[in-house]
Amino acid sequence: MSETQLQTAPSTAETQLTRFVELVQGIDAIVWEMDAVTWRFTFVSDRAFDILGYPVSQWLNEPNFWQDRILHPEDRNWCVNFCAIAINEGREGEFQYRAIASDGRIVLIKDVVRVVKDECDRPKLLRGLMVDITNCKDSIYGVSTEKSWQLSCERAAGMEVETVQSALRKSEQRYRSLIEATxxxxxxxxxxxxxxxxxxxxxxxxxxxxxxxxxxxxxxxxxxxxxxxxxxxxxxxxxxxxxxxxxxxxxxxxxxxxxxxxxxxxxxxxxxxxxxxxxxxxxITKRKQVEEARDRALAEAQAARAELHRVFMQAPAAIAITRGSNHVTETANQLYMQIVEKRDILGKPAREAFWDLQGQGFFELLDRVYASGEPFVGKEMQAMFDRNNDGILEESFWNFVYQPLLDVDGKVYGIMTHAVEVTEQVRSRQEQEKKAEALTQLTEALERSNRELDQFAYIASHDLKAPLRAIANLSEWIEEDVADQLSDESRQHMNLLRGRVHRMEALIDGILQYSRAGRVPTTIETVNVSTLLDEVIELLDPPAEVSIILQSDMPTLKTQRVPLQQIFMNLINNAIKYSQRPDVRIDVGFRMGKSYEFSVTDNGQGIAPEYHQRIWGIFQRLESRDKVEGTGIGLSVVKKIVESRGGRVWVESEPGAGATFRFTWNN
Structure with a gap:
């Protein structure tokens, strides 16, 4: 084929197709095609409307159109039988029948039918030509009188019965073969x-x-x-x-x-x-499965839609949808409607429904989101809002989102508002911020007071100790100068005087220690408690008759060394001083709970329950200073150190049964 022929071939094919279509549509008859199984039209020429008055779309879309619409009721059975036999035998044929036009007219039709088979030789399509023979003389219905109509119908019926019987006899064997093969x-x-x-x-x-x-x-x-x-x-x-x-x-x-x-x-x-x-x-199982899948999908979609609507209506946030550039409220959930219950908002533009928000920037934000398609997220936005619709504006705060809604073409058609009122949270936070500011100021004042107290304690300690040391020195000088004139009683008084001076110095040191307890900053370090206790015992240097037993599996902590050392020194020192036994035994142990719990147990005289709280007070003693030397400050220091670090301290004791001092310590 030449290049010219190749170039003109498509044009020739298109021309031939056009001529074919024109030829079919120009035939003064109804050209049709029908599915041989479903008897549903798959093609009908335009002359169908001219001859019978039914639009082509009705022929194609309405099931059983030929049987139920076209065929005259008296001709319906034999016409259907004729076609059924033609399909089963695969033969061509022609027959005449009365058709009912859309306006009720009776039109005589001559129908020429041809059976088209598939590759397996099974009937696939019926194709034919319906010709209007109402005015033809050779029609079996050509006589116009009612009697002639009746005779013609009987003749047609007789001819058809004879045709059917003959066809049945001739095709019985072929029909049986078709049953087995189809x-x-x-x-x-x-x-x-x-x-x-x-x-x-x-x-x-x-x-x-x-x-x-x-x-x-x-x-x-x-x-x-x-x-x-x-x-x-x-x-x-x-x-x-x-x-x-x-x-x-x-x-x-x-x-x-x-x-x-x-x-x-x-x-x-x-x-x-x-x-x-x-x-x-x-x-038709596949078709049914498709239909069932479609129905299930539709039911699921409807259920999902209902669930989304339920969630939308019951959401713990105020949600509304506006449409158009005027932001007309289209729908809103229950919470949103509760907030604006005293005003009519549905179907109204935002500027009309929410007049009280004018000048606060919200309408401008809506306009911007609608124009740009970009969402806006607002956090703790202040709004002066007429909540009760009484003309009084109330301050409120909101977290909200303006989310643009897009159509299938990606164009913004509306905005979804999602808002949560946070007025109480904002006011609570503002109140907390005020309290925090006041607390900061109070803390700063307290720190200044503590610094001044430390300075005062240091100065007081220095200023008080200086004259005390002078008194002690003076008493020694006097005693040396008049040593030969002093009686034994006077020397005893001088010793008592110096003892009181030393007691006052110890008391001043104790007060200074108490004032600083829990406030002196120290670094966190790894502390082996067993090693720490060995150092404490070495510093205390207890008498030989004192036995101190340490639990073997003492822990290693990440903590401040000095405060823990002060606690153990005070508790062990107290146990030594107040035991009043020749065979003093002190046990130091611990047990693990939510925090570390340490204990110091002695075998001394014990403490009555009514004194279990009193002993922790400053200057509180159960023995006189002349009987047991001490300041009455040691346990107060222990309590202050432990509690300043979130711990707890207590005593377990009965008279004559010794005492166990316990305290908790966080790692």
């Missing part, structure tokens, strides 16, 4: 519906033997739930001598049910009575 189930029954002849297709599909399906046994292969409406459809078709059409589930030989579309046509005797039925079962 993928569909083709069947025939007696006039009342019982099966009396072998049905190879039925048996192959259902697995029923002839003995099982003969008579009415075929009903047992139909799903029990579908048997009632199957029987009802059959009774209706039998009574009216019309097409039998139904859908039901049919059991395969493997036990699985398949959805089937059933069509049966009555074969009539000359007197119009039914001789037998011929029909076909077509498997």
């Amino acid at each position: 993928a569909q189930i083709i069947w025939d029954t007696k006039a009342q519906g019982e099966l009396v002849t072998p049905q190879p297709g039925w048996s192959a599909f259902t697995g029923q033997t002839y003995e099982e399906y003969k008579g009415w046994g075929w009903l047992n292969a139909i799903h029990p739930d579908d048997q009632p409406h199957t029987a009802q459809a059959w009774e209706t078709a039998l009574a009216n001598r019309t097409l039998y059409q139904v859908e039901h589930r049919l059991r395969q030989k493997d036990g699985e049910y398949r959805y089937m579309s059933v069509r049966g046509v009555p074969v009539l005797e000359a007197d119009g009575s039914i001789r037998e039925w011929v029909g076909v079962h077509t498997d």
